[in-house]
Amino acid sequence: MGGTMTIPPAVVFSRLAFGPRPAEPDAASGRPDWLARWLDRQLSPDLSPDGHDDPEVERRLAAAKLRIRYPAGDGWEAVDEDRPLACLGQPIEALWPLAANRPAVAGPERQRPRLEVAAATLIRAVHSRWQLREVLVDFWHNHFNVNAAGEPAVAAALPVYDRDVIRRHALGNFRAFLEAVATSSAMQVYLNNRSSRAGAANENYARELFELHGLGRDAYLNALYNRWRDVPGALRGAPDGYIDQDVYEAARAFTGWTLEDGAGLGGDARLPVTGRFTYVEGWHDNYQKRVLGREFDPFQSPMDDGRRVLDLVADHPATARNLCTALCRRLVADDPPAGLVALAARVWTESRSKPDQIARVVRAIALSPDFARIRDAKVKRPLELVASFACGAGIDLVPTNALLGELDGSGQRLFGWPAPVGHPDRMESWLGAAAMRRRWALLLGLAENRWETGAIDLAARFPAPLPAAAAVDRWQGLLHGDEPEPATTAAILTGMGLAADAMLTPGTKAGDDRLRRVAAFVAMAPRFNQR
Structure with missing residues (x-):
C-alpha cells in the first residue's frame, strides 16, 4: 500500500476519472492517505434510489438539447427542432414502439435514444462528481457491448440498459449484474x-x-x-x-x-x-x-x-481471471502485471457474495503498488480525450450533434461498436496515423469551439498579458497537472512561429486565438494523451 503515498493526483485522475480535478479536497489536502479517502467516497456514491447523479448533473441533463431534423415521409410530418433528452428516463414500454416501428416513424427518431444516451455520457464524463463510477460505466458498456447504431430495437432499449443495468450494477455484485444483462431488452435483441x-x-x-x-x-x-x-x-x-x-x-x-x-x-x-x-x-x-x-x-x-x-x-476461477485482467488493463496497463491480476482475482473471489464486489476489487487495484508504480502505459480513447480536455481547459461542455458526429468519426462511436467485444482497450488501436489526425482535429475543434460545445474561459486563466513561453508553460500545468516540459514548450513555439518573449494579450482576437491554439497543441503532446 505504500505506493499510494507518492502517486500524483494528475495520474490518479487520468485513470480513475475523466481528467483533472483541481477542486478535489482529498487531493489538495496533502495527506498521505488522500487516495484511500477519495476512493471511499467515489466507490460509495451518494445516489438517489433511482440512481440519479448529483443535482448539478441532473440540471445539465434537463437543460441539454440535441437537434433532430428530417423531411416529411410516409405517415409523418417534417421535423426540424432542438429537442430535450426526453428518452433518458423513459421505461421500456414507452420506448418500444420505436423498436416495433408502430406507428412508423422516420429513421432519426429510431436512433434518437442512442444519441441521447451518448450526449448524457459526455455530460457525466465532464461534470459528474462521481468520476470513478463514470469510468466503470464506460468499462462495463464495453464489456457488455450492444450495438445500438446497427439495430433500432437495441437503440430503443439503450436508455433502460444504460440506466437500470449498467449504471445500477457498475459498482455492485457481478452475479447480479450478469442476470440483469441476460434479462435486459437490449441484450436479448442484440x-x-x-x-x-x-x-x-x-x-x-x-x-x-x-x-x-x-x-x-x-x-x-x-x-x-x-x-x-x-x-x-x-x-x-x-x-x-x-x-x-x-x-x-x-x-x-x-x-x-x-x-x-x-x-x-x-x-x-x-x-x-x-x-x-x-x-x-x-x-x-x-x-x-x-x-x-x-x-x-x-x-x-x-x-x-x-x-x-x-x-x-x-x-468460475476463469471468470475471476478474465474480469480482473480486463479491469487491470482498463485502469493500469495494456499488459498488467500477473501479480496485480492475481491480487484482484483473490479479492474478486473472496467478495463474490458481497453486494459491492466490484467496488472492492477496484479499490484493491487502485491502492496496489503496481497502480502507483506504472506510468504512461495507457492512451486515452476519444471520449476520455474530449472529457479531459474540457475539464483541464475549463470548457463548460455542452454536447451537440456535431461533436457526437466527430466522436463517431474518431473511431469511438458511442454505443455503436458492431462486434460484441466492444471498443478496443489497447494503445495500438488508437495510435495509427489516421486515428492521430482525428484526435488532433477533436482537440483543435474543441479549443476553437467549432461545434458550439462551449468556449474556453480564457479570462479566468489568463487575466493579464504574458509572454508566449509562459502561456505554453501555464497550459501545460493546467492540462497536465505537473511541471512543464521545456521540450514541449520549445516545439510548440517553433511550430506556431512565436518568439518565447512575444506577448499574448487576452481579450484581443489575436491573443485569444493564439491562446486557444496553444491549449490544443499542448493537449496534442504525448503527455496529455497518456493515462
Whole structure:
C-alpha cells in the first residue's frame, strides 16, 4: 500500500476519472492517505434510489438539447427542432414502439435514444462528481457491448440498459449484474436470445456469456478437447475451461427467456408488445442438461436452468481471471502485471457474495503498488480525450450533434461498436496515423469551439498579458497537472512561429486565438494523451 503515498493526483485522475480535478479536497489536502479517502467516497456514491447523479448533473441533463431534423415521409410530418433528452428516463414500454416501428416513424427518431444516451455520457464524463463510477460505466458498456447504431430495437432499449443495468450494477455484485444483462431488452435483441426456443436454441448469447462476459477466450478449450468429460477437472464438476458442448447446453438452458414483442404463442394468443423481459415456459427445453461438468435435472422451476448457468459462470476461477485482467488493463496497463491480476482475482473471489464486489476489487487495484508504480502505459480513447480536455481547459461542455458526429468519426462511436467485444482497450488501436489526425482535429475543434460545445474561459486563466513561453508553460500545468516540459514548450513555439518573449494579450482576437491554439497543441503532446 505504500505506493499510494507518492502517486500524483494528475495520474490518479487520468485513470480513475475523466481528467483533472483541481477542486478535489482529498487531493489538495496533502495527506498521505488522500487516495484511500477519495476512493471511499467515489466507490460509495451518494445516489438517489433511482440512481440519479448529483443535482448539478441532473440540471445539465434537463437543460441539454440535441437537434433532430428530417423531411416529411410516409405517415409523418417534417421535423426540424432542438429537442430535450426526453428518452433518458423513459421505461421500456414507452420506448418500444420505436423498436416495433408502430406507428412508423422516420429513421432519426429510431436512433434518437442512442444519441441521447451518448450526449448524457459526455455530460457525466465532464461534470459528474462521481468520476470513478463514470469510468466503470464506460468499462462495463464495453464489456457488455450492444450495438445500438446497427439495430433500432437495441437503440430503443439503450436508455433502460444504460440506466437500470449498467449504471445500477457498475459498482455492485457481478452475479447480479450478469442476470440483469441476460434479462435486459437490449441484450436479448442484440444476441438473439429472444428467438431461442426448445428444439432450435440460439447459441449467440450463451457463446458470448462464456467467451466475453464470463470465463474468457483463454478458457475456451475446444481445440484440445471435444468431449466434456475429457476437460481437466470436469468429472469432479470443476473444469479448467469450457468447450462447445457447454455452449450448446447453456443455450438450451436459456430457451424461453424472451421479450414481450408480440410474438405468437399458438392459436390466437400472442405476447404483449411492451419490450419487457418475460419467460415463456412452453418455449423452454425442460430436459436434462450438463454445463461445466454439472448435471441439470429435467423439469426445473421456471428460469432455474438459466440461473444455474449464470451461477456457474460467475463463480468460475476463469471468470475471476478474465474480469480482473480486463479491469487491470482498463485502469493500469495494456499488459498488467500477473501479480496485480492475481491480487484482484483473490479479492474478486473472496467478495463474490458481497453486494459491492466490484467496488472492492477496484479499490484493491487502485491502492496496489503496481497502480502507483506504472506510468504512461495507457492512451486515452476519444471520449476520455474530449472529457479531459474540457475539464483541464475549463470548457463548460455542452454536447451537440456535431461533436457526437466527430466522436463517431474518431473511431469511438458511442454505443455503436458492431462486434460484441466492444471498443478496443489497447494503445495500438488508437495510435495509427489516421486515428492521430482525428484526435488532433477533436482537440483543435474543441479549443476553437467549432461545434458550439462551449468556449474556453480564457479570462479566468489568463487575466493579464504574458509572454508566449509562459502561456505554453501555464497550459501545460493546467492540462497536465505537473511541471512543464521545456521540450514541449520549445516545439510548440517553433511550430506556431512565436518568439518565447512575444506577448499574448487576452481579450484581443489575436491573443485569444493564439491562446486557444496553444491549449490544443499542448493537449496534442504525448503527455496529455497518456493515462
